[in-house]
Amino acid sequence: MFARKDIIEILKDESKNEWLFSLADKIRKDNVGDEIHLRGLIEFSNICKCSCKYCGLRSPNKEVSRYRILKDELLEYAKNAVKMGYKTLVLQSGEDEFYTQEKMVEIIKEIKKLDVALTLSIGERSYEDYQAFKEAGADRYLIRIETTDRQLYKNMHPNMDFNNRVRCLKDLRKLGYEVGTGCLVGLPNQTIESLADDILFFKEINADMVGIGPFISNPQTPLKNYPNGNFELSLKVMALTRIMLPDINIPATTAMETLNPNGRIIALQSGANVVMPNVTTTEYRAKYKIYPNKICITENPDKCRNCIEAKIKSIGRTISTGYGFSHPKQ
Numbered sequence: 001m002f003a004r005k006d007i008i009e010i011l012k013d014e015s016k017n018e019w020l021f022s023l024a025d026k027i028r029k030d031n032v033g034d035e036i037h038l039r040g041l042i043e044f045s046n047i048c049k050c051s052c053k054y055c056g057l058r059s060p061n062k063e064v065s066r067y068r069i070l071k072d073e074l075l076e077y078a079k080n081a082v083k084m085g086y087k088t089l090v091l092q093s094g095e096d097e098f099y100t101q102e103k104m105v106e107i108i109k110e111i112k113k114l115d116v117a118l119t120l121s122i123g124e125r126s127y128e129d130y131q132a133f134k135e136a137g138a139d140r141y142l143i144r145i146e147t148t149d150r151q152l153y154k155n156m157h158p159n160m161d162f163n164n165r166v167r168c169l170k171d172l173r174k175l176g177y178e179v180g181t182g183c184l185v186g187l188p189n190q191t192i193e194s195l196a197d198d199i200l201f202f203k204e205i206n207a208d209m210v211g212i213g214p215f216i217s218n219p220q221t222p223l224k225n226y227p228n229g230n231f232e233l234s235l236k237v238m239a240l241t242r243i244m245l246p247d248i249n250i251p252a253t254t255a256m257e258t259l260n261p262n263g264r265i266i267a268l269q270s271g272a273n274v275v276m277p278n279v280t281t282t283e284y285r286a287k288y289k290i291y292p293n294k295i296c297i298t299e300n301p302d303k304c305r306n307c308i309e310a311k312i313k314s315i316g317r318t319i320s321t322g323y324g325f326s327h328p329k330q
């Protein structure tokens with residue numbers, strides 16, 4: 001365990017990187033073992049009412065061709081993913097009000113009939129919505145805090161409220177979800193000190209899952225002139241998160257691989273134990289354009305499954321056949 005000042009020092013000191021990555025890898029192995037959990041990701045709508053400055057799905061972006069996948073088609077992807085061996089599905093979208101509480105409950109109930117763990121990542125909703133989704137069978141919820149620097153949060157998220165984001169995380173915890181959060185690394189004017197605070201925040205809320213990704217500059221957003229986040233720094237934030245929260249689930253994120261062709265494997269060897277391959281067909285992948293050069297946009301679900309399985313085996317790790325709930329030793 002590190003104190004805030006140690007975290008800051010490690011983040012600033014490039015000479016400690018290799019030591020940090022191997023320590024995180026060892027802590028991962030000792031606490032969650034060599035199994036990697038694969039989560040099948042269904043990006044079911046790229047329509048969003050928000051205007052997060054970094055994201056290509058933000059509502060003012062007119063250059064994105066918008067889509068919604070309706071229940072029946074969504075279930076086809078879910079069934080196909082289960083056939084391929086996925087034990088967890090993740091439903092992700094923009095904040096799309098078309099998917100009312102009622103519509104989501106219907107979808108959740110149908111998916112739960114497939115005997116899978118279900119994660120939702122559909123943004124800020126009311127306590128009542130989260131409660132209805134939980135009662136319908138949802139197991140986990142991902143909502144990144146993005147940054148704990150309140151001023152930066154305000155600058156990045158017009159018309160959104162940091163306190164409401166925290167309220168969502170608290171509500172989800174209270175309702176018994178496994179709670180996933182995380183942050184972006186490399187946002188304009190983000191400080192190393194605030195990244196240390198992000199890690200301490202994950203610890204404070206006792207997160208079950210933490211996803212960390214570099215900011216990737218999107219030419220269709222107001223942040224188009226800012227540089228991408230740094231791969232190594234993102235990896236360091238991730239490794240420190242593993243050390244501070246030894247038994248949680250940590251994904252090797254798609255954004256890491258977008259910045260480094262071997263990014264997910266490097267992440268899996270520096271503290272991560274989860275990968276989230278896309279299980280929708282090519283038609284939608286390119287349209288879920290959060291940032292440019294996203295990986296796998298011309299692939300299909302089988303190709304991604306085979307590709308990731310081969311990569312995982314090549315580093316001597318195995319694929320879990322369980323649901324992959326967090327805190328395995330409890």
Ligand code: SAM
Pocket residue numbers: 054055056057092093094095121122123124142143144146183184213214215216217218255290291
């Ligand atoms: N709308 C939901 C939400 O915001 O929680 C889920 C979908 S959103 C596209 C998923 C994540 O994408 C966000 O939490 C954010 O961290 C990440 N993201 C958005 N734009 C990005 C960018 N330009 N670079 C890297 N990650 C980005």
Ligand code: SF4
Pocket residue numbers: 048049050051052055056057058059093094095123
């Ligand atoms: Fe919408 Fe999520 Fe993108 Fe923000 S990050 S614009 S909420 S899809």
Ligand code: FES
Pocket residue numbers: 277295296299303304305307308
């Ligand atoms: Fe999609 Fe490798 S995971 S092609």
